[in-house]
Amino acid sequence: MSLKNSTQDWGSLARFLHWSSALLIIATAIIGLTMEDIDVPTVYKLHKSLGLTVLLLVAARLIWRLLDRRPAYPASMPTLQRWVSDLAHLALYVGMIALPVSGWIMNSAGKRPLPLEWFGLFPVPPISGPNPDLRHLAHEVHEVGFYIAAALLAVHVLAALKHHFVDRDHTLAGMTPGVSPLPPKE
Amino acid sequence: MRIAVLAPLLFLLPVLSLEAREWQVDASQSTLGFEFTYEGEPFPGTFKQFAPQISFDPASASGQFDVTIDLGSSSTDDSEWDSYLHGGNFFAVKTAPIARYRAERFEPTAEGYVAHGELSLRGKTQPVDLRFTWAGDPSESVLEGEANLQRLDFDVGGGEWADDETIGKTVVVRTRLLLTPK
Numbered sequence: 001m002s003l004k005n006s007t008q009d010w011g012s013l014a015r016f017l018h019w020s021s022a023l024l025i026i027a028t029a030i031i032g033l034t035m036e037d038i039d040v041p042t043v044y045k046l047h048k049s050l051g052l053t054v055l056l057l058v059a060a061r062l063i064w065r066l067l068d069r070r071p072a073y074p075a076s077m078p079t080l081q082r083w084v085s086d087l088a089h090l091a092l093y094v095g096m097i098a099l100p101v102s103g104w105i106m107n108s109a110g111k112r113p114l115p116l117e118w119f120g121l122f123p124v125p126p127i128s129g130p131n132p133d134l135r136h137l138a139h140e141v142h143e144v145g146f147y148i149a150a151a152l153l154a155v156h157v158l159a160a161l162k163h164h165f166v167d168r169d170h171t172l173a174g175m176t177p178g179v180s181p182l183p184p185k186e
Numbered sequence: 187m188r189i190a191v192l193a194p195l196l197f198l199l200p201v202l203s204l205e206a207r208e209w210q211v212d213a214s215q216s217t218l219g220f221e222f223t224y225e226g227e228p229f230p231g232t233f234k235q236f237a238p239q240i241s242f243d244p245a246s247a248s249g250q251f252d253v254t255i256d257l258g259s260s261s262t263d264d265s266e267w268d269s270y271l272h273g274g275n276f277f278a279v280k281t282a283p284i285a286r287y288r289a290e291r292f293e294p295t296a297e298g299y300v301a302h303g304e305l306s307l308r309g310k311t312q313p314v315d316l317r318f319t320w321a322g323d324p325s326e327s328v329l330e331g332e333a334n335l336q337r338l339d340f341d342v343g344g345g346e347w348a349d350d351e352t353i354g355k356t357v358v359v360r361t362r363l364l365l366t367p368k
Binding site: 036039040041043044057110111172 | 224265
């Protein structure tokens with residue numbers, strides 16, 4: 001498989017960025033939902049390091065998206081569905097940026113900030129000064145944004161499965177190693 | 187005749203008055219808090235669970251305090267900071283979940299009283315003076331007290347927090363107890 005995308009398939013770099021983000025996002029979400037109960041500083045640190053990594057991957061994806069072409073939608077896909085799909089993907093990107101950034105602000109704007117480090121390897125600077133109102137806003141965005149993004153993610157997964165099993169087109173196969181489109185229904 | 191029977195009992199009265207009264211603490215109206223400093227600014231927190239056993243006679247400044255404190259109930263209204271408080275560098279809740287303050291020696295002062303007690307925390311026991319006032323009447327009294335601790339005497343805030351660059355070495359503990367006689 002080539003590094004770059006073809007008209008039909010996502011290339012290996014796009015696939016790597018997509019699936020590594022997916023894995024990290026799910027891990028970050030599970031840790032984020034449970035870390036208050038686990039009540040251990042290292043778990044909070046892990047959540048933050050993973051979230052910052054997602055942000056890094058999103059930046060890489062956006063750059064790669066500008067540089068490389070996107071595989072075409074299946075010819076059979078109705079125009080309205082293409083618009084909805086474009087909009088949903090835009091919203092997913094907004095979520096992948098808004099969640100880590102709001103988390104980073106929460107860490108920066110607190111009255112008593114805790115040091116932020118990427119996996120303990122190097123310090124990550126704050127992106128704002130102490131500001132209780134901003135922190136409160138960031139907290140809201142982080143929490144409400146999470147549930148919206150989780151719903152979007154569910155739609156994303158269900159849509160991919162619908163393309164694969166109902167429409168039997170190339171959408172899921174174009175992104176997933178080892179998956180080929182199903183034969184058309186009799 | 188009657189007086190003659192009661193007379194021996196009169197000798198008991200001074201003994202009874204020396205025995206300090208036992209008080210019931212109204213938990214919903216009582217607080218136990220602490221205040222660190224973070225970069226010089228106050229950093230307050232509370233213990234949501236603590237059990238004071240108080241007997242005290244304000245007139246003779248005598249009695250006994252025995253307070254157990256559930257360290258896992260410490261809270262600063264910031265769940266991440268609480269994870270540090272509960273963790274190994276601070277209260278080490280997993281290894282020693284309870285702190286205990288006991289005092290039997292009391293002294294009147296210009297402002298009120300001072301209890302010369304001992305605090306056991308994280309396996310260390312150190313003398314701690316609690317300055318307090320006692321107000322009210324025999325039916326309902328209020329104890330308001332304050333103690334200064336050196337957190338490093340109890341190894342609280344070790345590791346990266348051991349110097350006082352971020353978190354000051356002195357911690358103020360404050361309590362207010364609403365008491366009714368048992």
